[in-house]
Amino acid sequence: MTVREVKAARIAEEVARLCMEANFELEDDVQKALEKAHAGEESEAGREVMRQILENSGIARAERMPICQDTGLAVIFVELGQEVHITGGGFEDAVNEGVRKGYTDGYLRKSSLADPVRGGNTGDNTPAVIHLALVPGDSLKLWVVPKGGGSENMSRVAMMKPADGVEGIKKFVVENIRAAGGNPCPPIIVGVGIGGTFERCAFLAKKALLREIGSVHHDPFYAALEKELLGLVNDTGVGPMGLGGRVTALAVHIETAPRHIASFPVAMNVNCHAARHKYIEL
Amino acid sequence: MAEYSLTTPLKDEEIRKLKAGDSVSLTGTVYTARDAAHKRLVDLLDEGKPLPIPLEGQVIYYVGPSPTPPGRAIGSAGPTTSYRMDPYAPRLLDNGLKGMIGKGARNEGVVEAMKRNTAVYFAATGGAAALISRSITAAEVVAYEDLGAEAIRKLTVKNFPLIVAQDCHGANVYEEGQKKYRR
Numbered sequence: 001m002t003v004r005e006v007k008a009a010r011i012a013e014e015v016a017r018l019c020m021e022a023n024f025e026l027e028d029d030v031q032k033a034l035e036k037a038h039a040g041e042e043s044e045a046g047r048e049v050m051r052q053i054l055e056n057s058g059i060a061r062a063e064r065m066p067i068c069q070d071t072g073l074a075v076i077f078v079e080l081g082q083e084v085h086i087t088g089g090g091f092e093d094a095v096n097e098g099v100r101k102g103y104t105d106g107y108l109r110k111s112s113l114a115d116p117v118r119g120g121n122t123g124d125n126t127p128a129v130i131h132l133a134l135v136p137g138d139s140l141k142l143w144v145v146p147k148g149g150g151s152e153n154m155s156r157v158a159m160m161k162p163a164d165g166v167e168g169i170k171k172f173v174v175e176n177i178r179a180a181g182g183n184p185c186p187p188i189i190v191g192v193g194i195g196g197t198f199e200r201c202a203f204l205a206k207k208a209l210l211r212e213i214g215s216v217h218h219d220p221f222y223a224a225l226e227k228e229l230l231g232l233v234n235d236t237g238v239g240p241m242g243l244g245g246r247v248t249a250l251a252v253h254i255e256t257a258p259r260h261i262a263s264f265p266v267a268m269n270v271n272c273h274a275a276r277h278k279y280i281e282l
Numbered sequence: 283m284a285e286y287s288l289t290t291p292l293k294d295e296e297i298r299k300l301k302a303g304d305s306v307s308l309t310g311t312v313y314t315a316r317d318a319a320h321k322r323l324v325d326l327l328d329e330g331k332p333l334p335i336p337l338e339g340q341v342i343y344y345v346g347p348s349p350t351p352p353g354r355a356i357g358s359a360g361p362t363t364s365y366r367m368d369p370y371a372p373r374l375l376d377n378g379l380k381g382m383i384g385k386g387a388r389n390e391g392v393v394e395a396m397k398r399n400t401a402v403y404f405a406a407t408g409g410a411a412a413l414i415s416r417s418i419t420a421a422e423v424v425a426y427e428d429l430g431a432e433a434i435r436k437l438t439v440k441n442f443p444l445i446v447a448q449d450c451h452g453a454n455v456y457e458e459g460q461k462k463y464r465r
Contacts, residue, residue, distance in 0.1 A: 045303070045445065045459060049407050052443070056413040065412040066358040069348045069431075107357055109348040109431050119318075121430050150363045150385075150408065181456055183363045183386035185408035237463030241408055242386060243445070244459025274409040 004081075004138040006282055008089030011140070015098025015128075018144035018278040019074055020106035023066045026057050029213040030250075030275045037187050037240070037247040046245030050187075053240075053273055064106075068274045071108040072146035074099040074128040077210065083138035092130060100124040111149065131203065140282040143210055151184035151272040157202050160264040166225065169194065169266050174232050176268060177249070182242020185272035187250045189213065190233060193267040196257035204255035205269035210277060211253045222254045229254075240273075250275075287441075291339025292380040294400045300446045302453035306404060308442040312341045312383065314435040316362055319426055320370035327373055334425035335434060337374060341381035341404075346431035347421070348411070356421040356437070360411030361385040364403070368392050375399045387456045388448055396450055405447035405455070417442040 026034070034057070038050035060067040076095055086094070103110055103125040112127070114120040129147075156176050160168050173192060193204030217223040229252040239245025250273070259265065283303045288296055290310030300306070313335050315323065326333055344364055348357035364384030371382060372395035380401050385408040388396075396403060406414060420438035427433050447455045 043459065043463060045455075052407045052410045052413055056407075056410040059416070060358070060412040063412065065351075065415065066348045067412060068409045069346060069358040069360050069411040070362070071348060107349040107351045109346065109357070111346075111431070153363070181387055181460070182405070182408075183365065185385070235465040237460040237465065239459065239463055241405065242456050242460065243405075244456075244461070244463045246463060272409055 003083050003085045005085050005087050006140055007087055008091065008094035010282065011086070011091065011094040012097040012101065014142065014280050014282065015076065015095050015144060016102035016105065018142070018280060019099055019102025019108065019146065022144050022146050022276040022278040023071045023106060023108055024064045025061045026067065026274070027277060031057060033213045033250040034187070034273060037250060041240065041245050041247050043239055043243065043245035045243040046240040046247065049240035049243060066108055067276065068148060068272070069109055070111065070148035070150065071103065072148045072276070073112060074103070074125060075145040075147045075206070076128045076130050077143040077145065077207070078130060078132045079135045079141040080132060081137035081139045082134055084140050095128050095130055096126040099126050099128045141279070142282065143277055143279050145210065145277045148272055148274070151188060151270040154180035154184040155205070155267070155269045157198065157265065157267040159198065160266055162262070162264045164264060168264070170229065170232060172266055173229055173252070173268055174236065177233050177238065178236045180270065181238055184270045185274070186238055186242060187240055187247045187273050189250050189271040189275050190229070190252045191269040191271065192229070192252060192254045193269070194254060194256045195259035196265060197260070197263070198265055200257055201265035201267040202269070204257055205267035208253035208255040209269055209271045209275070213251045217254060222256065226252045226254050290341050292341065292402070293339070297380060297400050297402050297450050300402050300449050302446050302449045302455040302458060304446040306444045306446060308341070308404070308444055309440050310438070312343045312437050312439055313424070314343050314345050314347070314437060316344055316346050316432045317366050318429050318432045319434050320367050322426060324370045324373050327377060338378035339380050340378070341383060342374070342379060343437065344382065344384035347435070348431070350421070354415070356415050356418045358411035359415045359418055361406040361408055364388060371395065375401050383444060387454065393448060393452060396448060397452055400450045402446060402450055403448035404444035406442070406444055414442070
């Protein structure tokens with residue numbers, strides 16, 4: 001395989017465009033899931049919330065307005081083919097240049113504080129949170145996933161005991177969703193990471209949010225667990241915006257990794273109903 | 283569930299009528315404030331200094347809008363999660379604040395302060411930010427411009443669609459609504 005060149009300026013340009021598009025337009029899988037939730041909701045207050053969410057999605061798309069004022073930190077997942085040679089600048093610089101341009105030109109909110117304790121807005125929503133994987137091949141795949149604070153704040157990691165098993169996972173997810181109530185803007189998508197180390201597990205929970213809504217886990221065991229968890233989460237009755245109803249979550253997605261014999265890390269990353277993500281292959 | 287049209291500033295007799303779950307269409311002036319602005323307001327109260335905004339009868343909306351594009355009154359402007367303001371809200375309620383707009387449940391300290399001061403907490407739909415911006419006809423920064431999205435803005439709203447999430451009698455739409463659908 002020959003080396004393929006990708007210009008840094010091209011990466012910046014695409015990241016800028018995707019930051020804007022992700023914040024203006026929901027992808028089809030999310031839009032369809034929200035429509036289905038609206039149709040299936042029994043609670044009157046819940047249906048009204050779903051109606052507003054759908055009307056909002058239409059306005060945002062038509063008028064190129066942010067779906068949510070919290071346009072998030074720019075989380076970027078990258079699969080970089082090892083045959084790709086990036087020219088004309090550094091990769092991280094290119095991604096951050098794209099975020100800077102996208103958030104400025106798109107009138108998106110800048111929510112990044114330079115110092116977590118002492119504050120000071122960076123003014124351009126950089127730096128991006130970049131998750132880079134080096135893979136075989138000569139393609140560069142990018143997912144732009146703006147992530148708001150409200151749902152991120154309801155995310156949790158637990159270092160459970162191996163003895164806690166699958167029942168422990170269910171209890172952890174359901175109790176945290178119930179406690180979160182309306183805070184993370186339900187109907188939510190729940191990403192669950194199981195296994196790995198402390199940090200790998202949290203990463204898996206976030207990665208699980210990228211999966212298309214309605215897709216089924218390739219392993220039948222986890223496919224069944226996802227289905228069961230979705231049922232349990234919806235049985236909490238939290239409902240749209242926590243006002244009570246049948247639809248608390250649109251989907252539960254699981255990602256797993258091998259774990260240490262002594263550890264049983266489980267993480268859940270919550271996404272609000274404005275589940276924004278855009279993908280491109282360069 | 284009843285439906286009301288209210289105009290700011292809010293009066294006690296209007297607030298007493300509101301029950302958790304009622305729909306309210308709000309018109310008038312609301313002030314925006316989030317975490318950082320709340321801290322500054324409470325610091326001023328602690329120092330016995332005057333506040334940059336009036337509180338008597340007023341409503342604070344927990345929002346950090348996205349930047350205003352040309353030709354618009356404001357950018358997208360949906361509610362942020364309210365519990366982060368719980369440490370500060372009782373102080374503002376004790377100083378005349380009558381209404382709060384946000385999303386999600388409040389703690390016991392806020393509930394008690396709302397009861398003793400006859401105040402109401404409204405929920406707006408989180409993530410319906412482009413839709414809500416249509417209810418906002420004017421916006422101007424009136425304090426803490428250095429805070430950017432978190433600055434205090436004076437908003438003029440017309441028919442802002444809200445739900446009474448927590449009334450001044452202690453009832454809460456979240457608990458009551460969720461109980462009905464829990465299995």
